[in-house]
Amino acid sequence: MKQIKNxxxxxxxxxxxxxxxxxGIxxxxxILKSENINSTCHVLDAGCGTGQTAAYLSQTFQANVTALDFNSTMVAKAKHRMKINNLPVEIIEGSIEDIPLPNHHFDFIISESVISFVNKxxxxxxxxxxxxxxxxxIAVEPTLNERLDVTQEQEIMQFYGLDSLLMEKDWAELLKQIGFKNIQIQHHTTIESEPDFHYSNEIDPVLYDVMKKHLEIISKYQETFSYRVYTCTK
Structure with missing residues (x-):
């Protein structure tokens, strides 16, 4: 199979x-039902993808929303989403590892399956x-329910481009080391969401093989590789 970076x-x-x-959404x-978000809040969607969550935050809470993603294709699609829905969401292209925004600016930051893919x-x-x-x-992150053998963990890490696989105690310890408090871990049963696609005009056929492999891994490790919702306070 032809190799594509990331x-x-x-x-x-x-x-x-x-x-x-x-x-999904x-x-x-x-998750957001239990958070006190309102029109006075500044909220960052870190790793926003096509901007679905950022749009929801703006429409539902009338919050001051900023959205960040490093992928220029995602950024363009997020900007298009905000334009056609007439939403005042600021979209920024940049890395979550070096966020081009000032200190102490946001009341809420949400990151959904993003931190696992970078330097945590x-x-x-x-x-x-x-x-x-x-x-x-607020973070939604892939989490091991139990350790796998080295070969199995390497299969997951290599496919998704991860530098490590964490269990919930590892995530909690990492958040604590950085300085976060009131760390809570939520388990959710699988929630089905309607697919939301914004296709590019030309898609490399190789990517359909990537999708097939992704579905195989999800099926193979569904009992041991799931996710958690982590919430905490600065």
């Missing part, structure tokens, strides 16, 4: 999958930096 992330970008994180809606301590430190004191961080 092939899984390229697949998400070219198909323009909104809510690609586990649980319905999980996002469920660096990204979480950046999120901590730009949160206000007392600000809330």
């Amino acid at each position: 092939s899984y992330l390229e697949l998400l970008a070219e198909l323009g999958i909104g809510g690609a994180h586990p649980g 319905k999980l996002t809606e469920e 301590p660096k990204a979480i430190s950046e999120i901590y930096r730009i949160l206000k004191n007392g600000g809330r961080f």
